[in-house]
Amino acid sequence: MDERARHLLKSLIEQHIAKGVPVGSRQLARDAGLNISPATVRNVMADLEDEGYLISPHTSAGRIPTHVGYRFFVDALLRVVPLSAESNRLLIHRIGFRAPDVEQVLHAATGILSELTHMAGFVRVPRRATRILRHVDFIALREREVLAIFVTDKGDVENRLIRTEHPFGTAELAQAANFFNATYGGRPLQDVIHNLQRDLQQSRHEMDRILRSAMELGEEMLEEDQQRMLIEGEFQWLDLPELAGSERLRELLAAVRQKRDLVHLLDESMRGSEVRLFIGEESGYAPLSDCSVVSAPYSVDGEVVGVLGVIGPMRMPYQQIIPLVDGTAQLLGRALSQS
Amino acid sequence: MDERARHLLKSLIEQHIAKGVPVGSRQLARDAGLNISPATVRNVMADLEDEGYLISPHTSAGRIPTHVGYRFFVDALLRVVPLSAESNRLLIHRIGFRAPDVEQVLHAATGILSELTHMAGFVRVPRRATRILRHVDFIALREREVLAIFVTDKGDVENRLIRTEHPFGTAELAQAANFFNATYGGRPLQDVIHNLQRDLQQSRHEMDRILRSAMELGEEMLEEDQQRMLIEGEFQWLDLPELAGSERLRELLAAVRQKRDLVHLLDESMRGSEVRLFIGEESGYAPLSDCSVVSAPYSVDGEVVGVLGVIGPMRMPYQQIIPLVDGTAQLLGRALSQS
DNA sequence: ACTAGCACTCATGATGGTTGAGTGCCAAGG
DNA sequence: CCTTGGCACTCAACCATCATGAGTGCTAGT
Structure with missing residues (x-):
């Protein structure tokens, strides 16, 4: 994939994330900033589609990214932006202190994740196996x-x-x-x-x-x-045109209530110490196949004890979500640790 | 209102609860069991509409009950059926024992209310003002x-x-x-x-x-x-044709999350010791104006400490919901009391 | 290699007719 | 006087049709 194709792919995904509708060649040619005609763009897009990065919902719609496309996007094209000062202030205000009560601070973290992202936020409760x-x-x-x-x-x-x-x-x-x-x-x-x-x-x-x-x-x-995890803000999914009113939403809600498989997925993601993304089918969990999960483990006194994050549509502003989830994990860990 | 009108009103409301669609004169004449022509039924219905018990969504739809109609129905026409053996068994299984943990049993009560009614169940946490x-x-x-x-x-x-x-x-x-x-x-x-x-x-x-x-x-x-109350099963509202997809659902969910006014309403209903119904606008709380709340206070060691119930559409099977909410309140009270 | 042009596709939305359930009203009959 | 059949009327829902416009793939010319 050459530089131009990468640029177009990046531009397309960014536009689709912003607007939520398929992106056509004309609009992309205009907004990409390259001096290129729509026809050329179409050729590039056709190639990208062949390689599995894009798909068109039907013949005469524009194109939308596949989960492969998103994966390439976040791995190779994305430049995360630092947490905005305001978000940071809010985070610290809500979960920045040593908590008087563990439940409370977990709840606060779930809530703030959901609020700031306009998606569902979750917190896996701290593991206690090594507690004294x-x-x-x-x-x-x-x-x-x-x-x-x-x-x-x-x-x-x-x-x-x-x-x-x-x-x-x-x-x-x-x-x-x-x-x-x-x-x-x-x-x-x-x-x-x-x-x-x-x-x-x-x-x-x-x-x-x-x-x-x-x-x-x-x-x-x-x-x-x-078993336990807190999750909050599922209702935000109602605002998403790609989910609203469909059977998928029902399934998703049921799956989230069930928690079992979700907890399993999250425990997987506790192994590392970095932010992890499960984009669409990558989770290997059918009800989540239209969604992405962004998760980050949090540590208490140097030991990973849990994981938190958000669940939203594949089409989410990763460059802001990732640092936000990361920052929340850091702060929650600190709030639960010795000062 | 004469006997026939009452019978027709009862029949109409029962049908509307069962089907969820406006009831027309022909169908009502057939199902009411009286030997009466649709035209006669229409006359009666027109009277009932004048008196505020019914309303027609538009000229050529059938009629649906107003909250006044439902109120008359539950006060004067409804015959509650005893709790089904199966529901009773389930209730006892889930919350029939002295709980090892207060939180757990409250949660169980909320869950079982939601499951058995297919609506949202809630439990106001026990008041502690008089605790020792x-x-x-x-x-x-x-x-x-x-x-x-x-x-x-x-x-x-x-x-x-x-x-x-x-x-x-x-x-x-x-x-x-x-x-x-x-x-x-x-x-x-x-x-x-x-x-x-x-x-x-x-x-x-x-x-x-x-x-x-x-x-x-x-x-x-x-x-x-x-402030605290548990609520569960809001997602069941998605299945209701009268709410689904509309802005009202959004409002309702937001209101329920807010809790403040809801808690206030419920505290009102803690005064008595009986099951209480707030039908539609009766709650005086705009987001609930399409809903009914069925609540029952529960007592620990003879003193009312909280209230529980369900929130669902006005169109709910009251004759089953009422004993269910009542029974749950009894059992929860007992589970929290000395044996 | 890029682009303009062209034929083609297809979702979307507007238009209009039909259907059927339902109403209100009136006049005739018990 | 209550009941009923009849009739004109209303209106949501459904369906087919059509125009529109965004978008595509392909080809030929630069």
Whole structure:
């Protein structure tokens, strides 16, 4: 592909991103800035179509990029622009501080992604597999109801109600908690569960019921984030002419609610430490075949624990979206880390 | 309005609910079961239109009920059917047990409402104003980061990260927590905050910073539920021919995201203890003027703490929706109460 | 190698006629 | 007086037709 073809492809994609309609040879010839006639442009476009970068919806429409075209565009032609000062200010304002509450800051990140991009924003909740158990508490709520509370070193808190056969006194529970903290505190959650499992096999004691439930809570904490992700702003898709009113939109919404496959896709993208793009079919996930996913992993204290990003039409302003998603990931990581 | 007119109105509304299209005189004459000609039906319908129960979208369409018509229908003509065995089973399966986690059961209730009705389900989170503070914990997370944890008697847990000027030792924090629990434990949250506010005015101590933050957390717990509600299944509205693709849908979604006015409306409906209906304009809230809201308050330990329900088109099968919303409210209340 | 010209395609939108469901009104009949 | 059949009228929905215009591929001439 020669320089001129590249330039035309770039120009075409930019126009299509801006307008959303197929781009014809006349308009492209005019806007590309080369001194070239529409007929010449047509020849080039025909070549690009043969090579799979473009496609025409029907004979007498202009052409639109394929996912291959977009891929070439972002890899070879795109020049990302730095985050606008205003967006940056907004980001910092919303998620720039060490959060008082993990849930809140995740929610804020999802929201700001969606707002600034006018697409759906998502945040995969932080993985807790390597978390360290900081503190456990058992609190008598009522007769025969005990509330177990787990705290990890990153400051997230989970709780669970346990019903017991016999009533427990405050002192008894405090003792159990002390034992628990002394034995398992300061160790990774995974170890805690593992050891607890082993230890419980041997003894048989009424207090076991509480410990066993505590273990289940720990297991849930690890399993839960296999599934959880926040997503917000799906309704923005209603504004897209390429999706609105069609069956595809329905499918997409259903798929996003399902989350399973999406979570799987995102976990893939957590391996690297860079922004990743899944353009159209590249995700290998049918309901997303008209969409692009831009994702970036975020790290807490140097370790990648989650991923966030946006889901929108293939036709999205990548040069702004990419730095935005990147910046959000950085800030979220910092907000969740030690200052 | 005589018996025949009532019967025809009932029949018309039932048909319109079932089919979603305007009902004409011929069809109504046939399906109403009275031995009556379409012309007669037309006369009756014209009267009903004059009285405001019906309206015709245009000259040669049939007629559809107004919100006045629906109101009369549900108040005077509707016979609610008991909850189907299957729905009941599903409800109990999903929210019939004392929940291990409050959030989870609220979420489950929202989901099941949406699924069973094919409309949007919502749950207003339980009010905590009258909750009793059961336990407070201060946990040193890292150097100069303290996690404050509040537990109420109903078993919900809130936490907040507090940054401190100076590092605190575990013993110090335990002492603070002990003091806190001894002084304020077992008292209603509102009192706790009030007293704390007063007590803090006098002394000036480094530990105050923690207590002050704890107070703020308490305040947030009370304020937060001014705003919070869960809502799910808005996307089901896409299937409705009367909303789909129009600007109204957009408005509705935006309004629901906004929540403010909606929450206000629902708080109104918490006064009684019965199922309440807001049909169309009755809500006094423009974006909802094409919709109906069916809501029912739920109680924990005998006290109304929240409200749940569904939002859907005016044209909804009230005779099934009403018992369903009612039943869900009962079950949710029970799931959150002492067994 | 580029371009002008030309025949061709096809979505889009306007036009107009037809159909069918439905209405209001009136006059005749129980 | 209520009911009913009849009739003229309305109007959305559907369909076919047509013009328009943007766009294409191809070819021949520069």
